[in-house]
Amino acid sequence: MKYIAVLGSEGQLGKTLQYLVNQESCKYKFYSKQDVDITNRQSIESAFAQHSFNFCVNCAAYTDVEAAEKDNKEAFLINVEGAKNVADTCREKNIKLIHISTDYVFDGKKRTPYTISDKTNPINEYGKSKLKGEYCIKEALKEHYIIRASWLYSVYGRNFFKTIVKRIGENNSLKVTTEEIGTPTSCIDLSHFIFHIVNEDNLPFGIYNFSAQGSTTWYGFAKEIVKNLYPDRQTNISPTDNFKTIAKRPKYSVLDNIETQRVYKKFKKWEESLKEVINKLID
Ligand SMILES: NC(=O)c1ccc[n+]([C@@H]2O[C@H](COP(=O)([O-])OP(=O)(O)OC[C@H]3O[C@@H](n4cnc5c(N)ncnc54)[C@H](OP(=O)(O)O)[C@@H]3O)[C@@H](O)[C@H]2O)c1
Numbered sequence: 001m002k003y004i005a006v007l008g009s010e011g012q013l014g015k016t017l018q019y020l021v022n023q024e025s026c027k028y029k030f031y032s033k034q035d036v037d038i039t040n041r042q043s044i045e046s047a048f049a050q051h052s053f054n055f056c057v058n059c060a061a062y063t064d065v066e067a068a069e070k071d072n073k074e075a076f077l078i079n080v081e082g083a084k085n086v087a088d089t090c091r092e093k094n095i096k097l098i099h100i101s102t103d104y105v106f107d108g109k110k111r112t113p114y115t116i117s118d119k120t121n122p123i124n125e126y127g128k129s130k131l132k133g134e135y136c137i138k139e140a141l142k143e144h145y146i147i148r149a150s151w152l153y154s155v156y157g158r159n160f161f162k163t164i165v166k167r168i169g170e171n172n173s174l175k176v177t178t179e180e181i182g183t184p185t186s187c188i189d190l191s192h193f194i195f196h197i198v199n200e201d202n203l204p205f206g207i208y209n210f211s212a213q214g215s216t217t218w219y220g221f222a223k224e225i226v227k228n229l230y231p232d233r234q235t236n237i238s239p240t241d242n243f244k245t246i247a248k249r250p251k252y253s254v255l256d257n258i259e260t261q262r263v264y265k266k267f268k269k270w271e272e273s274l275k276e277v278i279n280k281l282i283d
Contacts, residue, residue, distance in 0.1 A: 002026040003051045004198055005095075007036050007044075007086065008060025012157035013100065016187035017057065017194065024195055029053075033060065038082035044089045055198050058086050058099045061130070065104070068126040069246045075129040083133035087140035096143040096205075098194055103150035103182060103211070105131045108250025113215075115256045116148070116207045124247040134207075143205055145197055147190070150211040150255050151221075154187035155281050160218065161274075164225045164237075165281065173236045176219040177243035182253045183211040184221045186273040188280075189266075196264050203263050209255040212270035224271055228278050 008014050009030035021028045029051060036047045038060045048056075061079055062068060068075040083099060090097045104127035105120040122128045137144050153161035161184070167174055193210050197203055216224070219239045226234050257267060 002054045002198065002201070004028045004055040004057060005047060005051070005053045006030045006057045006059060007038060008033065008058065009035075011059050011061070011063070012154040012159060013152065013187045013190060014059040015156040016154050017059070017191050020188065020191050020195070024199075026198055027051075036060075038086050039077055041085045041089065044085055048089055048093050048095065053093065053095045054201075055096045055098060056086060056090050057194055058083065058097060060086075061100070062126070065124060065126040065247045065249075066245060068129065069124065072125040072129070075125055076132065079126075079129035079133045080136060084136035084140060087137040087144065090143070091141045096145070097137065097141055098145045098147065098197055099133075099137055100190075101134050101146050101148045101207075102127065102130045103148060103253035103255055104250060105134070105148065106250055106253055108180070108252045110252055113254040113256035114209070116209055116259055123250060126247065127250075145203070145205060146207045147193070147210050148207060148255060149185055149190055150253055151182045151184045152187055152190065153184055153277065155277060156187070160221065161225060161277065164222045165229060168226050168230050168233055168236055171233065171236065173238070174222065175238050175240040175243065176222040178217045178219045178239045178241050179243065180249050180251055180253070181215055181217055182250075183213075183215050183255065184270045184274065185211045186277050188276060189268060189273050192266060193260075193264055200263070208260045209257050210260055211255045211257060212273050213257070213267050214270050215254040216270065221270075224274055225278070228275060229281075
């Protein structure tokens with residue numbers, strides 16, 4: 001029987017894994033920030049002493065892109081030192097690490113999907129901290145899977161999808177930016193890829209891109225959410241190319257999944273995955 005430790009289990013990806021895990025045959029143990037603080041090596045070691053884990057899935061991270069601009073110390077503490085602590089402890093205990101990174105490691109200057117060998121050049125503090133976290137993991141531990149995901153959403157926590165559902169549910173009108181192009185990716189789809197890595201247990205180590213298929217803008221994503229949930233309120237959403245944020249965002253961050261498709265076939269179009277998440281909302 002394989003044992004898997006999931007860190008950061010109360011975030012949206014951690015909660016999605018918890019929701020889906022009863023269909024899995026391996027034993028998953030979930031650790032919230034209160035159970036395991038990844039900035040504290042001792043607390044990771046105590047958790048890892050409880051079982052002989054085969055894998056660790058690190059969903060713990062500092063994810064507030066806007067706040068990271070002012071609070072970069074905390075972002076780097078969690079996304080760099082924390083990631084290093086996890087990787088170091090995994091190495092000592094002979095545990096394979098599945099770590100989640102981001103499309104924000106790129107600067108967005110390309111106009112074709114980013115491959116895993118494209119040059120990284122993050123343009124905000126969050127992206128810089130996540131990239132440095134990747135370096136620390138690669139240096140500390142050979143047995144790693146770093147999954148670069150993009151525009152994650154789910155019915156849990158705070159995310160763009162939930163904001164749109166709430167605001168349009170209250171019949172507000174919203175202006176949504178057309179300035180960035182990327183791919184909304186459901187935490188359900190990413191969870192299934194994580195399960196695949198664990199279950200196969202023979203995928204080559206390294207970096208994997210993971211997103212749904214296709215691309216859109218945040219405006220396009222919002223329109224599609226509203227079209228599915230509140231078809232009579234589609235005019236509540238209007239486009240803007242002048243949405244002010246503190247953090248710079250890559251204008252284009254579509255990921256090329258071609259390498260990942262060699263080992264995993266179940267990619268869906270983002271619109272199709274969105275319908276699945278909306279159905280869960282309505283359940
Ligand atoms: N959200 C996106 O659009 C997106 C896109 C691409 C990649 N990613 C990456 O995907 C992963 C999962 O993201 P998510 O959207 O599920 O994020 P999330 O909902 O913000 O979850 C992150 C979790 O980590 C916890 N955490 C923070 N500091 C911690 C610490 N020191 N020790 C242990 N846990 C800690 C948080 O707890 P508190 O909330 O209590 O602080 C939260 O429960 C992250 O690595 C993120 O960088 C996210």
